[in-house]
Amino acid sequence: MPLRAHDLEQIRSLPLFADASDETFGQLTASAFLQRFRAGATLLTEGDPVDFLYILLDGIVELSGTWNDKETTLAVLRPVSTFILAAVILDADALMGAETLEASTILMLPGEALRRAARTDPLFSMAVAQELSGCYRGLVRTIKNQKLRxxxxxxxxxxxxxxxxxxxxxxxxxxxxxxxxxxxxxxxxxxxxxxxxxxxxxxxxxxxxxxxxxxxxxxxxxxxxxxxIDNHMPLDGTVVGKAERELWPTAQLMRARG
Amino acid sequence: MPLRAHDLEQIRSLPLFADASDETFGQLTASAFLQRFRAGATLLTEGDPVDFLYILLDGIVELSGTWNDKETTLAVLRPVSTFILAAVILDADALMGAETLEASTILMLPGEALRRAARTDPLFSMAVAQELSGCYRGLVRTIKNQKLRxxxxxxxxxxxxxxxxxxxxxxxxxxxxxxxxxxxxxxxxxxxxxxxxxxxxxxxxxxxxxxxxxxxxxxxxxxxxxxxIDNHMPLDGTVVGKAERELWPTAQLMRARG
DNA sequence: GCCATAGCTTGACGCATGTCAACGCCGGCC
DNA sequence: GGCCGGCGTTGACATGCGTCAAGCTATGGC
Known part of the structure; x- marks a missing residue:
């Protein structure tokens, strides 16, 4: 599926892309495409090389980890969320599996284009670093929630x-x-x-x-x-500033199962 | 304590700073300083604003989380490790406490200088993103290790x-x-x-x-x-390439306690 | 209307882990 | 030398959680 103007606007307004230059954004989206998945579709298997950054625009996806025939849910994502950014940045294999819990539409952004953009556009790579920081802190919260309560x-x-x-x-x-x-x-x-x-x-x-x-x-x-530990959403509709940007980064809901 | 030429060389050779321009590196280290801490010193308390990026050059430090009078160890760091990068990037409060387990010498790098550098030097902010990606994947491994085994x-x-x-x-x-x-x-x-x-x-x-x-x-x-799940060190002495850069990023040892 | 199925709940049981207490070992210190 | 405190180990016990099995309810197909 090709991208429509409406999709482009939506992506452009995400924190991850808002600061990118028009040139960067153009290069990134030139090679991107939309894909629709049915419920229960496997997007990524643990250990697979990761070729795309995924951006969930509609639907629900679950991130999981497995070992020795046991499985654990690492996160359940709702729109709009990016996932496996870290693996894309490092051009590494996926540490978690991803599958849709509902029919979903997902924007797929080639990893090589993303890495090239990050290497040349400092504001974009700063946004990448901020996004990753938010994800990291989300995991820290998850671990504390899991181990302390x-x-x-x-x-x-x-x-x-x-x-x-x-x-x-x-x-x-x-x-x-x-x-x-x-x-x-x-x-x-x-x-x-x-x-x-x-x-x-x-x-x-x-x-x-x-x-x-x-x-x-x-x-x-x-x-x-x-x-x-808990990420609190502002109760009123105030605009969130830079410091609160981590509040609702890519993945709002992160918990683990045994 | 001022930085010596030897310290500068050591920092410069870290993956985080290796790709930075000389100008960036100069600006970063101009405002940095070395500090020596005794064993058991509290470096950071949960919830504190984070003003510096810490780089452990010698000694051991423990990262912990607390809730409701319970405490859990999130990581034990050995040299050379950076920590609380994510909080610095977001200019946010610390989610974990940090204290020395042994007498330690730590390089402290002002957060504002680091953020400014990341906003202007694309290769440096790419390195920041890679470092954060490695940390993120370390936490993913930690959670899987914790929940599945x-x-x-x-x-x-x-x-x-x-x-x-x-x-x-x-x-x-x-x-x-x-x-x-x-x-x-x-x-x-x-x-x-x-x-x-x-x-x-x-x-x-x-x-x-x-x-x-x-x-x-x-x-x-x-x-x-x-x-x-487990981060394997190469058995032979081969030089690690870009893809393996995540293998030994900032924090090698990450586990949690109940 | 009837049955089959899936999701949810409840109970019984066992295992893994935390808690508390006692003890042995060792090293430092007076 | 003798005392003391920290660390590590061991045992008894309680608890939280997973597992297995049964039953309950709602929904959909025939």
Whole structure:
């Protein structure tokens, strides 16, 4: 699929490309193309050489890692997210697999063009460095979340952040199937059920995909959310400045499963 | 402490600075300075604004994360390693604490100078992006190691990689106290003891800090080392090319503790 | 309306790991 | 020499989590 003017505008407005020169942007997009994938399609297998930077424009994709017949979910991405930037920059093999959870449309940007652009356009490569920094810090948060909190605490924090994303209403709806949520939070579906059951003591009521936090104070006291672990979205519509750019870089949701 | 010619040469030869223009390098080092810290010194506290890029030239430093009175070790660094590059690039607060485990000498490079250099010198900011990519992939490996392997398996793989680093001899010596090693591997000291005990069935003999792997085939069959998780050092002395640059970026050792 | 299937939940069980306490070893210090 | 404190090990115990099995509900096809 060729790119349309509308797509180009959308890409151009991403933090990663906003500062690039027109020339750089032109060279980058000249060799790029859009591709549509069905649900469950494998985009990348662990160990494969990575030839493209992927930019998820629509749909959902899961990043995973495997070893010895075990699999773990490293992240679940929603639009607009770039992924495997690090592998592209280093021209290295993929450390994670990628597959679509829903039908998705993805922009594919040849790696060689991206590396060439980064080597010549300092503002673009600075943007690349900022994007990578955001991803790195996302992983640091993930590890801290994973190692320092128990299952119920991870779930509680997830619910609080979801609530914030959806406008802070008392009742909101889970964006994924519970099986996917469990993987995201680093537990089995069975344990997610139990974790929800435990949280009922804290005013959490679950009705299918609908969740209501009946006692915000109580659940917050359990969750103890921290800006050093959880990425908080600004509640009002204020424009984010440079320092907050890392807040919502490429991958908003990052958790691991055992 | 001012920088000496010898220090400058050493810095200049790091991958991060090797491609920078002389002008960039001069501007960067003009405002840099060396500092010596005693063992146990706190370099950075979680949440602090980060004003410098740190480059560990001698000694050992530990990176940690905390939440709710619990602490976890995110990495143990040895020379020559840079750290908190991502926070510097984004001019953001530190997500991890840093403290010296031994007396250390550290080069401190003002963040503003680094960001300015990255915005103007494309080859330097490309090197920054490559360094960050290596760090990012290191964290991905850490998470996979942590979530996919059990304690004994993590230890087995650590021993194999240590053995390789030390020339592949049957007997080698642990580079850290066992308490630090336990933190590195994401377990308690008690469990590290038990893990060592379990590995005796696989030909692993421990004598204080000396470890000998009596049955390499057996321990390898348990460890199942993978290039997608473990960073293998080249056994021979071949010069590493661009693709392998990520192999030994800033932080070689990254594990987390619960 | 009936059945099949998938997603979710619940219970029972076992394993891995954290916690707490006691002990031995060793090195430093008085 | 004797005391002391840090490190490492070992055991008993509790807990969190994964695994397996069964059942429950909703949805879709016939």
């Amino acid at each position: 128990g299952g119920a605490e991870r779930l509680a924090n997830y619910l609080l952040s979801q609530q914030a994303h959806q406008g802070g209403r008392e009742t909101f709806t889970l964006p994924h199937e519970k099986r996917v949520l469990a993987a995201l939070l680093g537990m089995t579906p069975e344990n997610l059920s139990r974790a929800f059951a435990n949280l009922s003591d804290y005013g959490v009521v679950v009705n299918g995909p609908a969740v209501t936090l009946g006692r915000p104070g109580l659940i917050r006291r359990l969750a103890k959310p921290s800006p050093l | 059990g304690g004994a398996e993590r230890l087995a793989n650590y021993l194999l990689s240590q053995q390789a680093h030390q020339g592949g001899r049957e007997t080698f010596t642990l580079p850290h106290e066992k308490r630090v090693l336990a933190a590195l591997l994401g377990m308690t000291p008690e469990n590290l003891s038990r893990a060592f005990a379990n590995l005796s069935d696989y030909g692993v003999v421990v004598n204080g800090p000396a470890v000998t792997l009596g049955r390499p085939g057996l321990i390898r069959r348990l460890a199942k080392p993978s290039p997608l």
